[in-house]
Amino acid sequence: ETGVTQTPRHLVMGMTNKKSLKCEQHLGHNAMYWYKQSAKKPLELMFVYSLEERVENNSVPSRFSPECPNSSHLFLHLHTLQPEDSALYLCASSQDPLGGGHTDTQYFGPGTRLTVL
């Protein structure tokens, strides 16, 4: 266990559904991340939150909507997804040195396997 949990582990949804992915970290970190991992492609960074503020949105379509209510929780709200959005969605956290220059290790959750029909 890495101290980062994700629910659900598997999700099947239709293109018109609305669902949410949840991530919780028990490490006291101040930064959290959403990644998308598709087959045969590198991990794609989607969103970065530092101190509960979104600091990166990597040209992600608006059908993906992140929310970070506090430093321990991160959500990814999904609506009107496309079949090509089927992938493993990974959440990660790290302790951001806040301008100190060096990045610490990222700790990943087990992921949510999403299938869009």
Next chain:
Amino acid sequence: SQQGEEDPQALSIQEGENATMNCSYKTSINNLQWYRQNSGRGLVHLILIRSNEREKHSGRLRVTLDTSKKSSSLLITASRAADTASYFCATDARKQETSGSRLTFGEGTQLTVNP
């Protein structure tokens, strides 16, 4: 080409043999990290090497970094069947004033260790 490209894409060896994976990148970096992923699971951090370091060891792992060639290698010695996984390098090129890390991952090397 993308930042953090691993080579080879797939590697199959016998237990007890050493496994070497390489990573190349394009931009200046603060550090380079190696992660491991078992099938369909999250990534687990293995080792981090900073841009001013040339070699680092952790148990059976040895990582080298050559910033002049923009390349790194991960060596796993005396491999075990349990080492079977995908291995990714990730480069951190974050600017100092940026909040949150910005890791760029490669496509990974699939390592299979046969019993």
